[in-house]
Amino acid sequence: MPAQVPAQAEVPAQVRVRVPAKVNVQLAVGAARPDGFHDLANVFLAVGLYDEITVTPADALRVTCAGPDAAQVPLDTTNLAARAALALAERHGIDPAVHIHIDKDIPVAGGMAGGSADGAGALLACDTLWGLGSSQDELLAICAELGSDVPFSLIGGAALGTGRGEHLTPLDVGGGFHWVFAVADGGLSTPTVFREFDRLTEGTDVPLPAADPALLAALRTGDPVALAATLGGSNGLQPAALSLRPSLADTLAAGTAAGALAALVSGSGPTTAFLAKDADTAAAVAEALTASGTCRTARVATAPAPGATVVS
Template identity: 70%
Template sequence: MSRPVTARVPAKVNVQLAVGGLRPDGFHDLANVFLAVGLHDEVTATPADALRITVEGADAGQVPLDRGNLAARAALALAERYGIEPGVHLHIAKDIPVAGGMAGGSADAAGALLACDALWGTRATRAELLEICAELGSDIPFSLVGGVALGRGRGELLTPLETGGTFHWVFAVADGGLSTPAVYRECDRLREESGAGASAADVPDPEPSQVLLDALRSGDATALAAAVSNDLQPAALSLRPALADTLRAGADAGALASLVSGSGPTCAFLAKDTEAAQGVATALAASGTCRTVRVTSGPVPGARLVGDA
């Protein structure tokens, strides 16, 4: 009997999320600058007669246990590619907020892929793993790669980026999630409503900000704070107006930047250093504008097998 294998996978924040027009396939072209942060899920794969999912953690009740779970879909995709039986028990220790805009489900998919590959001895190449990730979801390749990267296409075509230091973050986790497709739909609706149009012909091609890339490379938090942007933020605020109070509470507490993380509703705050981050976190917790507050830093590495060097 093989031993259990555990993979540890980080959450992400988007320091730039430039959204192009709606494509005929229902996706949007992006200039998506991902940064992996130190909140992690762990996925443990153990041999079993059939595919089975269990989940632990504060948000466990919101996670599907059937084949709708992204970790299950990842295991099935790997098994199908190699023509093997997907006999595995996947246990997810969940610390990344569910439906929070921090790619929690994507982390579990990348973790399941890595753990099953080791458990089954399929020895998929990095390129094969990335291909399976991209088939399963736009954010999943980044969960595997981690660090900081620019995502083009629908976010799955990654170019790793250099960073000159560690950035300190506070995350305000909201009560309840937001649906990613609903937030993209709201972005399109707001664009239509403004008269600008929402199709690929109406919206300029999304481009990464050179100022932002320079700030990442220099590790300068103040410069990064001035350059962060999220085209989905107006849509998340439209669907969840109370997030404006959370963003204001963080800004009032001295955060260098306050923004919605990806499709939200988690809000992200950039701080100068660990001490400043603790101050922002304390003020946010006292503000009553969020469910919980997390302090962390990044970039951190992508999906790793626990015990690997």
């Protein structure tokens, strides 16, 4: 029988955590490994679109969700938020009896790590609710067990992810960047996109993934024009996403025509990302994308953003 939270711990009535989306400004993909994963050089940038995770004590573990496309979010133990609570409770021998509520604003299955964000947010929220006081390294270890993108959702900012993306090196960012995200109808499964990558690259010599020094330098200086110059071809999964969803090419073209400095598929897609030189240009690109009919909606956000943060 799992133990209860220690009686001396001060248990709050609820804990709310805000956690950001991400864009991969570089996603260099290596060949498939024997374990089925791919080595990556994954330059993460957290952006100011957020899910909020609220946990409260309950009789048993349950998950609810509200917000855009909430109906697509699984509410069972396949949800990364539920898995995070279970993993943390098992590690400490306590009962994972919490209600996890997800207020969803990150696109679902959109290549912006919304599910990973929920896992990281729930992990921090439960750790706080249960008064465990885990170190960041302890939480990151659990994050890595949950998924490749989950550790970055915890720390935010900017980082280079290697291995399958879970080994993080924080990166310096010298200023803010303005982004527009075009949300497509429907989602794309990340495993499906990786399988398409494997199909498209079968029989070819896939180079070892490495971070682009010019891209890292552009982040350090905070120069959007310099960053834009490095983004063409920076996403190794983009050809696979376009193969599965050819209509995304029209969205990329519409954003570029509207004045974006650069356009790319965000991660495994189908959300597309557009770098703008300033806030006014970002607003104009978002308006043009919405009017183009090539996407469902367009969202403006700045980067970098902080990682998972307790807000109440």
